[in-house]
Amino acid sequence: MASTKDTMRRRAERIRRAVKKVANGRPRLSVHRSSKHIYAQIIDDSVGRTLASASSLDAKLKGDLKTGADVEAAAAVGKLVAERAKEAGVSDVVFDRGSFIYHGRVKAVAEGAREGGLNF
Structure with missing residues (x-):
């Protein structure tokens, strides 16, 4: 029987393979969440x-956040990564949720990035 770590790795590889297939040369917005950030x-x-x-550990965000592990922090990270992407000349991306379900903090990052001006 496969361990949880193996299952998550296989799920992430499957999602990444599908994302790269539909990317058409667009960069991907990859999200990782831990229990604290x-x-x-x-x-x-x-x-x-x-x-x-961007991350919830960035000095630009760390002072404003209550914790790095909530939906508000995730939305702030999404907006910050969108702002930095605009500076780098990127406006269209594909969203790579990794092995995580599109719900809660992962969804908040996506919505924050859309508010920040990224298209996906």
Whole structure:
């Protein structure tokens, strides 16, 4: 029987494979959440480079947030990564939720990025 770690890894690979198939050259907005923080980065898979990133650990956000593990922090991270993506010249991305369900904090990152001006 597969462990939880193996199951999550396989699920993330399956989602990433599907995302790359529909990307059409657009970079992907990858989200990772832990029990204490949330991280987002925009990755150009054609060259394997991170174009923009943000997390609840950023000095710009850390003072304003009550905790890095709630929906408000996730929305703030989404807005910040969208702002940094605009500075890098990125406006269209594909959303990569990894092995996480599109719900709660992951959904808040996506909505915050859309409010910040990213299209996906």
